[in-house]
Amino acid sequence: MTEKLRKEEIKTPALLLDMDRMQVNLQTMSEYFRLRKAKLRPHFKGHLVLAFADKQIEAGAIGMTCARLEQAERLVQHGITNVLVASEIAGTGMMRQFVELSEQAPVMVAVDNPQMVCDLAVLAGSHAAKINLVVDLDVGLGRCGVTSPEAALSLTKLILQKGMRFRGLMGYGGSNRLPHGPEKERAARTMLQPLLYTKSLMESAGIAVEIVSCGCTADYAVMAAVPEVTEIQTGSYLLMDTGHNPFAPEFHRTLSVLATVVSKTGDERIVIDAGLKALGLNPELPEVKGAKALRVKALHAEHAIVKIIDPSVPIQIGDKIEIWVQYLDSALALHSRMYGMKGQQVEKTFKIDH
Numbered sequence: 001m002t003e004k005l006r007k008e009e010i011k012t013p014a015l016l017l018d019m020d021r022m023q024v025n026l027q028t029m030s031e032y033f034r035l036r037k038a039k040l041r042p043h044f045k046g047h048l049v050l051a052f053a054d055k056q057i058e059a060g061a062i063g064m065t066c067a068r069l070e071q072a073e074r075l076v077q078h079g080i081t082n083v084l085v086a087s088e089i090a091g092t093g094m095m096r097q098f099v100e101l102s103e104q105a106p107v108m109v110a111v112d113n114p115q116m117v118c119d120l121a122v123l124a125g126s127h128a129a130k131i132n133l134v135v136d137l138d139v140g141l142g143r144c145g146v147t148s149p150e151a152a153l154s155l156t157k158l159i160l161q162k163g164m165r166f167r168g169l170m171g172y173g174g175s176n177r178l179p180h181g182p183e184k185e186r187a188a189r190t191m192l193q194p195l196l197y198t199k200s201l202m203e204s205a206g207i208a209v210e211i212v213s214c215g216c217t218a219d220y221a222v223m224a225a226v227p228e229v230t231e232i233q234t235g236s237y238l239l240m241d242t243g244h245n246p247f248a249p250e251f252h253r254t255l256s257v258l259a260t261v262v263s264k265t266g267d268e269r270i271v272i273d274a275g276l277k278a279l280g281l282n283p284e285l286p287e288v289k290g291a292k293a294l295r296v297k298a299l300h301a302e303h304a305i306v307k308i309i310d311p312s313v314p315i316q317i318g319d320k321i322e323i324w325v326q327y328l329d330s331a332l333a334l335h336s337r338m339y340g341m342k343g344q345q346v347e348k349t350f351k352i353d354h
């Protein structure tokens with residue numbers, strides 16, 4: 001048997017994953033959804049690892065959400081065909097790609113404008129019935145989505161008129177940045193109102209709404225308790241980062257960046273070989289894992305400057321420390337693999353499928 005790589009042997013900077021904690025997060029969420037009517041459709045961007053998508057499906061998820069067509073293609077090739085592309089697409093190249101993908105699997109894409117519907121209908125031609133669309137409603141984020149229930153209804157009528165499949169509605173209102181409690185519940189329910197009203201408007205017009213897809217890691221429990229909601233698009237719960245953690249503390253942080261101390265100035269500071277290009281963009285300065293006496297003071301492109309709060313801490317040049325990932329989307333974008341750790345050993349290395 002070959003020896004497992006030990007943490008101190010990993011070249012830095014490197015992205016580490018605590019596999020036991022990930023498993024706990026997986027179970028916490030799947031347990032919550034086990035007996036619910038609403039189901040989980042996790043967002044692939046929350047990890048970008050096909051093997052983790054498999055784990056989520058094994059644990060009860062009905063399919064995956066993703067942001068890019070390429071991700072949907074990879075999921076389909078991998079055998080996961082119940083996929084929602086929760087981003088609008090535009091331009092002949094992307095439209096053709098989606099029409100081709102629709103020949104292989106009933107992948108759904110979000111739509112918020114008549115041009116996209118008409119262009120898809122032209123490209124799909126006699127295969128229009130294979131195009132699965134979900135009407136995206138702006139529920140407060142101010143990004144994509146139609147801005148009124150009436151606009152959603154007229155777009156849906158156009159979809160049906162063009163012979164394509166209308167599957168339902170989605171509304172993503174952004175990450176809920178409130179701690180668990182009544183204020184969060186109020187905010188999530190307010191966000192849901194336009195979706196629920198649109199669903200009833202559609203049904204009054206005789207149009208069946210199979211899917212109502214919404215929610216995020218911080219508000220899944222509020223959203224999933226609403227009977228009309230059929231699925232929740234949580235992303236960050238599985239790997240969890242410092243940024244999302246205060247708003248969903250039932251999930252544990254799992255991701256850190258391993259770095260080497262490359263310089264030390266007296267008892268004042270150390271410098272590590274992981275900066276913005278390994279840790280990603282951070283809304284706040286990231287924390288050192290398991291070391292209260294060390295505090296990140298500044299991030300440069302290739303380095304972080306770490307203040308020594310307690311000079312009695314035995315930290316030396318060549319030592320390795322870990323920095324908690326603050327914003328996982330940004331960190332994942334910078335790495336091609338993740339070291340799955342069990343204690344001090346690498347259990348498995350995972351490819352990150354951007």
Ligand SMILES: Cc1ncc(COP(=O)(O)O)c(C=O)c1O
Pocket residue numbers: 043046065086172175176215216217218233234235236237244
């Ligand atoms: C469309 C959409 N759905 C769901 C999510 C998941 O959010 P979270 O990672 O907070 O669960 C995101 C996150 O950006 C998103 O853009």
